[in-house]
Amino acid sequence: SSPVHPFDLLAVDGLLTDEEREIRRTVRAMADRELRPHVADWFERGAVPARELARRLGSVGVLGMHLEGYGCAGTNAVAYGLACLELEAVDSGLRSLVSVQGSLAMYAIWKYGSEEQKQQWLPGMAAGEYIGCFGLTEPDAGSDPGSMRTRAKRDGGDWVLNGTKMWITNGSVADVAVVWARTDDGVRGFLVPAGTPGFRAPEIKQKLSLRASVTSELVLEDVRLPADAMLPAARGLSGPLGCLNEARFGIVFGALGAARDCLETALAYAGDRIVFDRSLASYQLTQQKLADMSLELGKGMLLALHLGRLKDAGSLSPEQVSVGKLNNVREAIAIARECRTILGANGITLEYPVMRHANNLESVLTYEGTSEVHSLVVGKALTGESAFR
Numbered sequence: 001s002s003p004v005h006p007f008d009l010l011a012v013d014g015l016l017t018d019e020e021r022e023i024r025r026t027v028r029a030m031a032d033r034e035l036r037p038h039v040a041d042w043f044e045r046g047a048v049p050a051r052e053l054a055r056r057l058g059s060v061g062v063l064g065m066h067l068e069g070y071g072c073a074g075t076n077a078v079a080y081g082l083a084c085l086e087l088e089a090v091d092s093g094l095r096s097l098v099s100v101q102g103s104l105a106m107y108a109i110w111k112y113g114s115e116e117q118k119q120q121w122l123p124g125m126a127a128g129e130y131i132g133c134f135g136l137t138e139p140d141a142g143s144d145p146g147s148m149r150t151r152a153k154r155d156g157g158d159w160v161l162n163g164t165k166m167w168i169t170n171g172s173v174a175d176v177a178v179v180w181a182r183t184d185d186g187v188r189g190f191l192v193p194a195g196t197p198g199f200r201a202p203e204i205k206q207k208l209s210l211r212a213s214v215t216s217e218l219v220l221e222d223v224r225l226p227a228d229a230m231l232p233a234a235r236g237l238s239g240p241l242g243c244l245n246e247a248r249f250g251i252v253f254g255a256l257g258a259a260r261d262c263l264e265t266a267l268a269y270a271g272d273r274i275v276f277d278r279s280l281a282s283y284q285l286t287q288q289k290l291a292d293m294s295l296e297l298g299k300g301m302l303l304a305l306h307l308g309r310l311k312d313a314g315s316l317s318p319e320q321v322s323v324g325k326l327n328n329v330r331e332a333i334a335i336a337r338e339c340r341t342i343l344g345a346n347g348i349t350l351e352y353p354v355m356r357h358a359n360n361l362e363s364v365l366t367y368e369g370t371s372e373v374h375s376l377v378v379g380k381a382l383t384g385e386s387a388f389r
């Protein structure tokens with residue numbers, strides 16, 4: 001038998017601890033048993049049972065799993081990354097649910113919230129009883145969140161919020177929205193409970209990507225909030241951008257899950273499919289595609305694990321996260337598209353996961369900082385020149 005594993009050519013598994021492998025095994029088993037059988041149907045219908053999913057994901061401990069206290073599992077960053085990878089091997093939409101809940105909404109409260117805010121929201125969010133969303137992007141402010149128009153004004157002791165957020169994952173199903181708004185004191189974060197008068201979250205339909213995920217608009221019309229709705233410790237754009245570092249890190253691992261699932265499918269298909277009297281896998285052109293893809297998957301895993309170890313050592317920089325997100329999402333989408341060619345016409349159906357992953361990765365390439373934004377972050381680190389504006 002071959003001494004190498006096709007999805008772990010470089011034996012990265014051997015660099016993981018027993019605990020990391022055990023967490024990965026648990027998440028993979030649950031995802032394969034309970035999520036994978038349904039995901040093509042959710043994608044086709046453009047509807048997910050988000051509340052049931054959140055409770056189930058909470059029960060296996062993946063919501064806010066890298067945070068300490070308040071009912072969170074307190075694992076290391078690598079274990080969190082591996083959980084993201086296993087969920088995204090099923091569908092990027094499921095990993096999105098977990099990223100937004102744990103790394104954006106919960107992290108914002110955990111990092112910048114008051115003790116009362118943490119006690120009120122975090123245990124229920126870790127359990128999946130409460131769902132959170134994170135509203136930064138606006139219709140006219142995506143890559144440049146500094147140009148946001150959503151405004152929070154003081155009125156006596158209260159805050160009054162007006163504005164619109166766009167493309168917000170989990171928005172329509174969220175119990176609490178973390179909303180970033182401009183104030184006289186710069187950008188600040190606010191906790192907006194669902195049902196607050198003046199607050200609506202209509203769902204965005206007709207998506208061709210991330211269909212197994214809820215995406216919404218957030219509309220705020222004279223939304224009145226008490227003074228203690230503001231996150232006290234977040235000041236300026238570094239508040240929301242600090243949360244993005246966390247979610248982007250999860251994507252560095254996550255995108256490789258989608259790539260692995262595509263490669264696994266294509267390898268099996270190529271072995272079975274007979275073309276011109278021989279298996280598709282026996283042709284040099286196919287083997288070159290498979291070899292190149294497994295090389296990129298292996299290199300991506302080494303990069304992800306390296307960044308995870310830096311994060312656990314407390315020395316990971318935002319620029320290094322940009323390197324990881326830029327590379328691993330770019331390679332994952334290239335792998336998904338190449339695998340689609342191996343499946344021929346079968347590749348365009350939902351019977352196989354490949355085109356679903358490829359379509360999902362179009363969103364992953366865009367959200368959490370587009371590939372262009374991450375190129376410019378790296379460019380600025382190299383040259384000292386900011387080319388954003």
Ligand code: TGC
Nearest residue numbers: 096099136143145146169236237238241242318367368369
């Ligand atoms: P700039 O002047 O460079 O910085 C403003 C302030 O922010 C600080 N900062 C950071 N802090 C922490 N982490 C980072 N990565 C940071 N980057 C910058 C910076 O030090 C400064 O702080 P201070 O205290 O001096 O004020 O900001 P800029 O306006 O030039 O913009 C920089 C840029 C373009 C890199 C940034 O705005 C950016 O990252 N844009 C992309 C926006 C983005 O990623 N949006 C994502 C929305 S959430 C989402 O997509 C969720 S999808 C999740 C899912 O479904 O899985």
Ligand code: FAD
Nearest residue numbers: 134135136137142143167168169210363367368370372388
């Ligand atoms: P734009 O910023 O308008 O960019 C358009 C194009 O211009 C891109 O190619 C971009 O890279 C390029 N560009 C921008 N600036 C430059 C420049 N300086 N130089 C060269 N090129 C440039 N946001 C949230 O806040 N919360 C969420 O939960 C969330 N979930 C999402 C879920 C999905 C499915 C999607 C698709 C998006 C989600 N987003 C969310 C929004 C996402 O973060 C934004 O779409 C992203 O930041 C890009 O913004 P934009 O779409 O407005 O594109």
